[in-house]
Amino acid sequence: MLNSETAERLLTANPPERARAEAAIADTQQAIKHAAEIIQHLKKLLKRRPEPALQEFDLNEAIADAVRMLSPEAAKRGIALCAKGIQQPLPVKADRIHIQQVLLNLATNGMDAISDCAAEAHAITIRTALAKDSRVEVSVSDTGTGIPGRDLSQVFDTFYTTKKEGTGLGLSIVRTIVENYGGQVSAENRIEGGAIFRFTLPLLRPA
Ligand SMILES: Nc1ncnc2c1ncn2[C@@H]1O[C@H](COP(=O)(O)OP(=O)(O)OP(=O)(O)O)[C@@H](O)[C@H]1O
Numbered sequence: 652m653l654n655s656e657t658a659e660r661l662l663t664a665n666p667p668e669r670a671r672a673e674a675a676i677a678d679t680q681q682a683i684k685h686a687a688e689i690i691q692h693l694k695k696l697l698k699r700r701p702e703p704a705l706q707e708f709d710l711n712e713a714i715a716d717a718v719r720m721l722s723p724e725a726a727k728r729g730i731a732l733c734a735k736g737i738q739q740p741l742p743v744k745a746d747r748i749h750i751q752q753v754l755l756n757l758a759t760n761g762m763d764a765i766s767d768c769a770a771e772a773h774a775i776t777i778r779t780a781l782a783k784d785s786r787v788e789v790s791v792s793d794t795g796t797g798i799p800g801r802d803l804s805q806v807f808d809t810f811y812t813t814k815k816e817g818t819g820l821g822l823s824i825v826r827t828i829v830e831n832y833g834g835q836v837s838a839e840n841r842i843e844g845g846a847i848f849r850f851t852l853p854l855l856r857p858a
Pocket residue numbers: 756760761764793795796797798799806807811812813814816817818819820821822823845846
């Protein structure tokens with residue numbers, strides 16, 4: 652939108668700035684292509700799973716699955732990935748694939764932030780803790796760059812990205828999923844460096 656407005660302004664200027672307008676139109680086309688790709692991708696995702704498959708499962712198991720899935724990539728990038736916290740079963744009711752997606756999106760962001768960071772010993776920790784009102788809190792912390800900017804909550808906005816190849820959908824999807832199951836998400840920078848994302852889910856039975 653911004654690019655097309657710029658093009659309009661350049662063309663209606665006196666004299667018109669044709670070359671710069673053409674560049675702005677090229678940028679507009681590029682952005683439209685990118686948006687179309689994102690929409691195609693979303694449509695495919697939605698088609699694949701029309702109905703959420705609600706099931707009761709142990710959140711610890713979903714976390715263990717996510718760790719298994721992410722381990723090869725973490726190892727490749729020299730990142731220690733581990734799960735800590737509550738050992739007893741944490742029964743939740745959700746579409747397991749959705750919760751998996753939340754964990755993958757958060758951990759992938761953590762790995763990206765670490766890849767941009769020069770420091771040495773790198774880790775991502777997924778930790779469970781009991782929260783009030785018989786909820787479980789899951790935190791995903793990393794030792795990366797930390798979240799840029801002053802307004803940390805903007806990272807959850809749809810299409811907000813600071814990455815060259817990012818869609819800016821990862822955290823927006825995380826928030827939609829978590830809120831859909833009655834939970835909440837938040838983001839913080841850690842004093843020691845890196846970021847920590849937390850989300851809560853209601854427990855089916857108090858642990
Ligand atoms: N762990 C993190 N550390 C630092 N910054 C982060 C972290 N997680 C997210 N961010 C910031 O929030 C932005 C939005 O994240 P989000 O996952 O929504 O999109 P993305 O990662 O940029 O793109 P995609 O998820 O499509 O790859 C990121 O571009 C980055 O600037």
